[in-house]
Amino acid sequence: MKYVLYFTAVMFLYSCTSSTPRPDIHIELPYSFEDGFETEDLNKEALIVPGGSRWTKVQQVNPVMANNAWSVQDEKVSEGAHALHLLAQPSDDILSKMDIEKQGFYAPEGSTIRIEADFFIKSTSDELKDLFLIDVECCSCWDPSVDNNQCPGIRLKLSEDNFLSIERGKILGSSLHQTERTFPLGEWVNIIWQMELSPDQEGLNILYINGEPVLQETGHNMPNAAAFKSEFEQHGIEFELQAPLVYERIQIGATANPTSHQVEMYVDDFRLNIE
Numbered sequence: 600m601k602y603v604l605y606f607t608a609v610m611f612l613y614s615c616t617s618s619t620p621r622p623d624i625h626i627e628l629p630y631s632f633e634d635g636f637e638t639e640d641l642n643k644e645a646l647i648v649p650g651g652s653r654w655t656k657v658q659q660v661n662p663v664m665a666n667n668a669w670s671v672q673d674e675k676v677s678e679g680a681h682a683l684h685l686l687a688q689p690s691d692d693i694l695s696k697m698d699i700e701k702q703g704f705y706a707p708e709g710s711t712i713r714i715e716a717d718f719f720i721k722s723t724s725d726e727l728k729d730l731f732l733i734d735v736e737c738c739s740c741w742d743p744s745v746d747n748n749q750c751p752g753i754r755l756k757l758s759e760d761n762f763l764s765i766e767r768g769k770i771l772g773s774s775l776h777q778t779e780r781t782f783p784l785g786e787w788v789n790i791i792w793q794m795e796l797s798p799d800q801e802g803l804n805i806l807y808i809n810g811e812p813v814l815q816e817t818g819h820n821m822p823n824a825a826a827f828k829s830e831f832e833q834h835g836i837e838f839e840l841q842a843p844l845v846y847e848r849i850q851i852g853a854t855a856n857p858t859s860h861q862v863e864m865y866v867d868d869f870r871l872n873i874e
Contacts, residue, residue, distance in 0.1 A: 630704050630873040635679040636671055636866070643671045646683075651703040658850060660696035662688050667697040669852075675865050677717040677787045682867035687853035689860055698734075698852030699866075706735070706796060706846040706873045708821060713872045714792045716851060719865040720784050727784075730862060731756040731766070731855040733792065736848045740822060740841045745831070751822040752846065754854065755792060755806075757782055763790070765804055765814070770822045771830060775804055779813035787867075798823040798844060821846070 634653060638645040646654045661667050665688035676682040687697040706712045714733060736752030751769050758764040758774065761782045765775040782788060791807035798821040806814040824840040831838035851869060856862050 628710060628874055630706075631871070632701065632704065633868075633870040635868050636681050636683045637679050638671050638681060641671045641673065641681065643669065646671070646699065655700050655702040658696050658698050658700055658854070660694065662691045662693045662695045664691055665689075667695060667853075669697055669699070672865075675719060677719070677789075677865075677867040679867070682717075682719075682865045683852070685852045685862075685864045685866065687856040687862045687864070690857045695856040696854060697856070698850045698854045700848065700850045701871070702848045704847060704849075704871065704873065708796055708798060708844045711793065711795050711874050712846070713870075713874075714849070715790065715868070715870040717787050717789050717867045719787050719867075720782070721863040721865075722784055722860060724858070724860040725761065725784065727757045727761055727858050727860060727862065728759055729756060729855075729857050730853065732763075732790075732851065732853070734848075734850040734854045735846050736769075736850070737822065737844065737846050738848055740844055742838045742841065745836060745838055750848070751827075752848075753794075753820050755790070756855075763806060763808065763813070765792075765806065765820075767818075767820070770798075770819065771826050772819055775814060775816050775818060777806060777814035780808050780811060782808070794820045796821050796846070 657669060659667050667688055668686040670684045671681050672684045673681050685697045687695050731754050733755040734752055736750040738748060738750040741748040754766045756764060756766045758776060762778055763782050789809050793805040795803040798819050800817055802818055802820040804816050804820055821844055822840055827838055827840050852866060853862050853864055
């Protein structure tokens with residue numbers, strides 16, 4: 600089924616189509632996962648482990664005219680001996696993506712999710728507006744009767760002048776902006792993103808850059824069933840958000856690089872906690 604929604608430019612440009620089925624929800628909290636990308640002999644394939652003990656897969660979407668790349672390296676690290684290295688070419692007719700993905704956890708409505716990672720962005724440009732760094736998604740909450748699963752979710756991206764912001768277009772919300780501190784390029788930066796998850800205004804959204812709080816704002820940070828139903832009804836489509844509502848996928852890296860610049864990035868010391 601084809602459809603055009605007012606948020607098409609956001610949802611469809613940066614979507615992560617998935618056929619993820621509804622999981623057999625059995626939520627055991629607290630949940631914790633951390634990875635410093637340590638491998639033997641810099642073997643990047645060792646990060647993708649059957650059974651979900653490490654990462655699930657790598658998402659590599661190359662633009663038409665160039666190839667993205669990823670590796671484990673030992674020349675630039677924030678902790679330990681290794682870090683993840685990602686190279687994302689500028690987009691052309693295809694949206695460029697180069698990131699690593701973790702599935703198999705469940706962050707339900709009412710829980711608190713805390714994401715922490717160290718980034719080093721090496722770029723020849725001081726303007727990387729719309730570069731996406733972290734996506735948290737609910738692929739399984741999409742109505743299975745409606746084609747083209749858009750994996751609703753919430754994301755971190757660089758906005759104007761490289762201020763880090765929380766982007767909510769895929770859950771029918773406006774971005775949450777901060778102007779306390781720009782994202783430093785050419786150095787290691789510690790990011791902490793904490794959310795009390797809610798599809799309503801009771802959600803809490805907090806950002807730290809290098810230990811400094813730069814944003815604390817209430818507002819929904821999960822898809823809202825009534826809002827999605829209403830939006831699709833305006834286009835003659837029946838849509839029912841699937842329950843229970845949980846996030847079950849996270850992507851980190853250059854989850855979308857629509858900029859006109861090549862982005863070279865290092866990621867280290869990743870941590871995910873859900874309570």
